[in-house]
Amino acid sequence: xxxxxxxxxxxxxxxxxxxxxxxxxxxxxxxxxxxxxxxxxxxxxxxxxxxxxxxxxxxxxxxxxxxxxxxxxxxxxxxxxxxxxxxxxxxxxxxxxxxxxxxxxxxxxxxxxxxxxxxxxxxxxxxxxxxxxxxxxxxxxxxxxxxxxxxxxxxxxxxxxxxxxxxxxxxxxxxxxxxxxxxxxxxxxxxxxxxxxxxxxxxxxxxxxxxxxxxxx
Ligand SMILES: C[S@@+](CC[C@H](N)C(=O)[O-])C[C@H]1O[C@@H](n2cnc3c(N)ncnc32)[C@H](O)[C@@H]1O
Numbered sequence: 604x605x606x607x608x609x610x611x612x613x614x615x616x617x618x619x620x621x622x623x624x625x626x627x628x629x630x631x632x633x634x635x636x637x638x639x640x641x642x643x644x645x646x647x648x649x650x651x652x653x654x655x656x657x658x659x660x661x662x663x664x665x666x667x668x669x670x671x672x673x674x675x676x677x678x679x680x681x682x683x684x685x686x687x688x689x690x691x692x693x694x695x696x697x698x699x700x701x702x703x704x705x706x707x708x709x710x711x712x713x714x715x716x717x718x719x720x721x722x723x724x725x726x727x728x729x730x731x732x733x734x735x736x737x738x739x740x741x742x743x744x745x746x747x748x749x750x751x752x753x754x755x756x757x758x759x760x761x762x763x764x765x766x767x768x769x770x771x772x773x774x775x776x777x778x779x780x781x782x783x784x785x786x787x788x789x790x791x792x793x794x795x796x797x798x799x800x801x802x803x804x805x806x807x808x809x810x811x812x813x814x815x816x817x818x819x820x
Contacts, residue, residue, distance in 0.1 A: 605780030607737055608692045608713060617695035620781055625672045625699070642761065642769045643809030649730065649759050652813060653678050659685055659726060666690065666724040666749055668714050669732045672699035676707050688724075690717055715741040722751045729758035734773070734785035740794040747798035752820040756800060762812045763787050769810035788812055 610616055627634045631650060638646030656678035659665060663685045667675050670689030679687060688708045691697050697709050712718055714729075714736050727746045733739040739760075746756055763770055764787040776782040786794070788805065791812060795802050800816035807813070 604777060604784075607735055607777075607780055607783040610780030611693040611696065611735065614695045616780075617693060617699070620779075621672065621693075621696055621699070625674065628674050638809070638811065641772050642811055643766045644811040645808040646811070648808055648813060649811070652757065652759060653728075653730060655726070655757060656680075656687075656728070657683065659683070661685065663726060664688075664724045666717075666719070666727040666746070668717070668727065668729060668746065669693075669696075669735065670700055670709070671696045671731075673704050673707075675728050675730050676700060676704045679704075679707075688719075690714065715745050717745055717749060719749045721748055722754075724749050725751055725754050727754070727756045729756065729760070731759060731761075733758070733760035733791075734762075734782050737783045739783070739786055739790075740797065743794040743800070744798045747800055747818055750818040752818055754818050756795075756816045756818070757814065759811055759813050760791075761785060762791065762807060762810055764789075765807055765810040773810075 634646045638644045653675050657680040661684040665685050665687045668690040670691050676689055689700055690710045690712050692713045694711055697711055701709055715738055727750055736742045761773060763785050773782055788807060795816050799819050801819055802816045804815040
């Protein structure tokens, strides 16, 4: 299986696959049609969940990983005074984010080894990320380490074992190096629990799982 994190660092991959993904995400109707047909999912829920950024009060410390080209960064309200840090392993994806959102702190690092102190953030966002990393369990543990007690980890990812057609699609993307091993909803429950997170929500629309968890105090 190709190393997904290396693949996402290739400029040609980012110019083709990365930019096609962003193109679709910037067009909610395209993403909704694709999500329904391929993943059996209501993709609208992803956009609704991203809106949490704008609800955060001034002074909140927010970590967005993997931030990619900045789909979630775009949800910061004008005038909102938060510390917002975007992390991604791919310099090419970070360049795309920087071109649009130059005033946000952007850091090149792997999700399973981030250069932050323990308990540094109030909120960690992980959208469409856990299926794109080599070890989702290690990624969840590292995000939990960076959260303050009571801090929130929220996001969405593609899960295996929900629908035959989405499993087939994910196998193709895994072979191409765009996806990592991902996991089932049962695997996900284990990742969160082992990381010391209490789940307020973990449920699927089709093959897309939504999670909302808190680091135990
Ligand atoms: C599908 S994009 C999602 C980006 C963004 N959250 C969004 O919703 O548009 C997946 C991202 O995962 C990043 N990625 C892959 N492996 C990673 C790793 N080990 N650590 C951090 N980011 C990684 C890729 O570079 C890519 O930007």
